[in-house]
Amino acid sequence: MSDFTIRFWGVRGSLPCPGPATKRYGGNTPCVEVRCGGRLLILDGGTGLRELGDALVQDGGIIDADLLLTHCHYDHVIGIPFFAPFFLPQHRFRMWAGNLLPDFQLKPVMQAMMSEPLFPIGIDSFKAHIDYRDFRAGETVIQDSDLTVRTIMLDHPGGATGYRIDYRGRSVAYLTDNEGRREDHDKALVAFSKGADLVIYDTTYTEAEIDEKKGWGHSTWQDGMRLAVAAGAKTFCLFHHAPEHDDAAMDALLAEARSARPGTIAAIEGEIIRL
Ligand SMILES: [Zn+2]
Numbered sequence: 307m308s309d310f311t312i313r314f315w316g317v318r319g320s321l322p323c324p325g326p327a328t329k330r331y332g333g334n335t336p337c338v339e340v341r342c343g344g345r346l347l348i349l350d351g352g353t354g355l356r357e358l359g360d361a362l363v364q365d366g367g368i369i370d371a372d373l374l375l376t377h378c379h380y381d382h383v384i385g386i387p388f389f390a391p392f393f394l395p396q397h398r399f400r401m402w403a404g405n406l407l408p409d410f411q412l413k414p415v416m417q418a419m420m421s422e423p424l425f426p427i428g429i430d431s432f433k434a435h436i437d438y439r440d441f442r443a444g445e446t447v448i449q450d451s452d453l454t455v456r457t458i459m460l461d462h463p464g465g466a467t468g469y470r471i472d473y474r475g476r477s478v479a480y481l482t483d484n485e486g487r488r489e490d491h492d493k494a495l496v497a498f499s500k501g502a503d504l505v506i507y508d509t510t511y512t513e514a515e516i517d518e519k520k521g522w523g524h525s526t527w528q529d530g531m532r533l534a535v536a537a538g539a540k541t542f543c544l545f546h547h548a549p550e551h552d553d554a555a556m557d558a559l560l561a562e563a564r565s566a567r568p569g570t571i572a573a574i575e576g577e578i579i580r581l
C-alpha cells in the first residue's frame with residue numbers, strides 16, 4: 307500500500323463555517339496533512355490545524371515536521387496558536403513562508419498576530435523548537451533522495467506560495483489561493499503542475515460570482531480544471547470552498563465539475579487520499 311497520503315483537516319476558505327449545513331464537507335479553514343513515508347508535511351495552519359495537532363499528540367512520539375504556509379491571511383494561520391505540539395518542548399518544526407520577503411518576515415508576522423490587543427499570549431509561549439524560514443516562492447524548499455518540495459508564486463493579493471510535493475514518482479500540487487486569468491502566469495502554473503497525480507486548487511467562486519470578486523484573489527473550478535487538463539494532471543480536487551456554499555451547493559458544484567471531467571473530487575474534511 308502507498309505510503310504517500312493526503313488528509314484534509316480544513317477545506318474551507320476565508321472563514322470557518324461550522325454548522326449543520328456544512329457538516330459533510332466541513333467548516334474548518336485550510337490545513338492538509340501530507341505523509342511521505344515517515345515524513346510529515348503540513349500545508350497551511352487554518353482552523354483544521356487544531357484537530358490535527360490534537361491527533362498528533364494523541365499518537366505520541368516525537369514530532370519533526372514542516373509546516374508549509376501558502377501565505378499569512380488569517381484563514382491560513384489562525385489555527386497556529388491552537389496547535390498543541392507547539393506547546394511541548396520535545397517537538398521540532400520548520401515553519402515556511404515564501405510570499406513575505408522583502409517587506410515582511412514570518413517570525414515578526416506571527417509575533418504580530420499573537421500580540422495584544424489581538425491575542426492574549428505571544429509566540430514565546432511556544433515550547434517546541436520552531437525554526438521560522440522565509441524563502442522566495444520559486445525556490446525548492448526540500449530536496450532529499452525521495453522527496454522534493456518545489457514552490458511557485460500564486461496570483462493573490464500580497465502573494466501566496468503554491469507547493470508541489472514529489473515523493474517516489476508520485477506528486478501533489480497544492481495551489482490555493484490563486485486568482486489566475488493572466489496568460490503567462492497560468493502557463494507557468496501548468497508547467498509547475500505537469501503530470502501531477504493530484505491538483506488541489508482554489509475553487510472559491512462560481513462563474514456567476516467571480517466577476518463581482520475581481521481582485522479578491524480566488525478562482526473557479528472551471529479555471530482550475532483547464533489548468534489541470536493542460537498539465538495532464540490525473541485528479542483535480544476542488545478546495546478552499548466558500549463559506550456560503552453549503553453541502554447542497556457543494557454537491558451541485560461537484561456534480562457539474564464531474565460531468566465536465568469524470569474522476570474530479572472535492573476536498574472533504576477527514577478524507578484521506580492515497581497517492
Ligand atoms: Zn484563503
Ligand SMILES: [Zn+2]
Pocket residue numbers: 377379462483523
Ligand atoms: Zn488569502
